[in-house]
Amino acid sequence: MVSDMLINEEREAEETFAKYKDILYRIAFSNMKNKADAEDVVQETFCRYLKKKPVFEDEGHEKNWFIRVVINICYDIRKSVWFSRTVGFDEVPESEMKHFSLPFVQEDDMLWQVMELAAAYRNPLYLFYYEDYSVREIAQIMELEEGTVKTRLRRGRQMLKERLLFGGEEINSLKQKEKKSRKRKNGEDFTDKI
Amino acid sequence: MQISELGKNRSNIRGIGDAVGKAKQKMQGEAVSRSEREKVPEESFQDSLQKSMNMGLAAERSGAGCRNESEQRGDGAGRTVTGVISCKEPDFGKNIAEGAAARIEQGREAWRAREAEVRRIPYSECDKVEINVLEGYTLKAKLEAGEMKNGIRSCNVYVEMKNEEGEIKAVLFDGSSLCTDSDDAMERIAYAAMEAERSK
Numbered sequence: 001m002v003s004d005m006l007i008n009e010e011r012e013a014e015e016t017f018a019k020y021k022d023i024l025y026r027i028a029f030s031n032m033k034n035k036a037d038a039e040d041v042v043q044e045t046f047c048r049y050l051k052k053k054p055v056f057e058d059e060g061h062e063k064n065w066f067i068r069v070v071i072n073i074c075y076d077i078r079k080s081v082w083f084s085r086t087v088g089f090d091e092v093p094e095s096e097m098k099h100f101s102l103p104f105v106q107e108d109d110m111l112w113q114v115m116e117l118a119a120a121y122r123n124p125l126y127l128f129y130y131e132d133y134s135v136r137e138i139a140q141i142m143e144l145e146e147g148t149v150k151t152r153l154r155r156g157r158q159m160l161k162e163r164l165l166f167g168g169e170e171i172n173s174l175k176q177k178e179k180k181s182r183k184r185k186n187g188e189d190f191t192d193k194i
Numbered sequence: 195m196q197i198s199e200l201g202k203n204r205s206n207i208r209g210i211g212d213a214v215g216k217a218k219q220k221m222q223g224e225a226v227s228r229s230e231r232e233k234v235p236e237e238s239f240q241d242s243l244q245k246s247m248n249m250g251l252a253a254e255r256s257g258a259g260c261r262n263e264s265e266q267r268g269d270g271a272g273r274t275v276t277g278v279i280s281c282k283e284p285d286f287g288k289n290i291a292e293g294a295a296a297r298i299e300q301g302r303e304a305w306r307a308r309e310a311e312v313r314r315i316p317y318s319e320c321d322k323v324e325i326n327v328l329e330g331y332t333l334k335a336k337l338e339a340g341e342m343k344n345g346i347r348s349c350n351v352y353v354e355m356k357n358e359e360g361e362i363k364a365v366l367f368d369g370s371s372l373c374t375d376s377d378d379a380m381e382r383i384a385y386a387a388m389e390a391e392r393s394k
Binding site: 103104105106108110113114125128129130132134135136150153154157160161164 | 316317318320323325327328330332356358359360
């Protein structure tokens with residue numbers, strides 16, 4: 001009887017893993033920019049799922065929970081002292097690009113440009129354009145107001161345009177300026193918050 | 195009649211004789227221009243016909259779109275006119291007649307694109323997906339079977355466009371009358387989806 005329950009649980013977990021592993025890996029990769037870290041994030045997400053065993057209202061709720069956890073784990077790792085002392089890619093290394101593919105969309109250079117943005121803009125842009133999420137869904141996942149998501153989409157797009165027009169240096173200086181002004185206001189670093 | 199009218203405007207006319215003279219001149223002028231008009235015989239008729247044809251084509255291109263696939267192939271199976279042709283050419287009128295016949299056949303059901311209900315199809319179900327982050331939109335195209343036309347099932351292309359605000363617009367295109375070089379991004383992806391399917 002107990003063994004049957006365990007088998008059922010195991011099967012359910014396997015099914016859930018199979019259902020979400022691809023999208024979670026893609027979101028993790030867009031944040032971590034390398035395969036190894038992305039896989040670690042996905043693994044950690046499922047560990048949390050198995051430990052917590054959350055109850056979901058529907059499939060959408062379940063999916064949103066997984067994505068939110070992935071983004072939060074990525075954020076935690078990137079903010080960690082270890083990560084900042086070892087590797088912190090802003091760009092996706094060319095050697096890692098082959099480990100990322102979108103199933104139904106043709107990849108273009110813009111995808112890698114999106115990945116270089118700060119997390120506050122990267123995640124909404126990535127989810128909106130490359131995973132086809134609606135503004136409302138992104139707002140639910142990221143626990144933001146819909147208006148904030150729209151603003152971040154607009155600003156993110158603007159930043160991409162500027163990046164293409166002026167190149168990386170200008171953007172970096174803009175980023176630093178923004179960081180300084182945010183620090184002055186809030187006493188914290190905003191740019192890598194989700 | 196004219197004389198009396200002219201006579202009323204005394205400030206412009208020196209005398210009644212002058213007025214009569216001017217009226218005569220005017221009438222003569224009219225007569226001359228009328229005779230001149232009559233002199234230009236079939237050519238002007240052809241010209242005006244050509245003009246009206248061209249205007250019709252222009253309207254069709256701007257409003258209903260450009261030439262469709264079958265028109266480009268020149269097999270006449272498609273919707274209407276094959277392009278601007280000179281009225282002196284032997285085929286003059288033939289294509290127009292064919293086009294008109296085709297139009298009558300299609301009757302009121304003739305359409306190129308119409309707004310459709312938004313279905314929110316996922317990327318996985320699309321035949322073609324285009325993402326334009328810089329312009330702030332995504333496009334999804336899906337081919338589907340249309341209605342029967344002359345015993346052949348037509349192909350429609352369902353296209354969805356999501357803008358930066360997250361608003362979605364859906365349009366259903368008639369696959370047989372898609373424009374190759376349309377300015378409309380939705381029509382372009384519809385055509386690309388059709389081409390991709392054809393090349394399979």
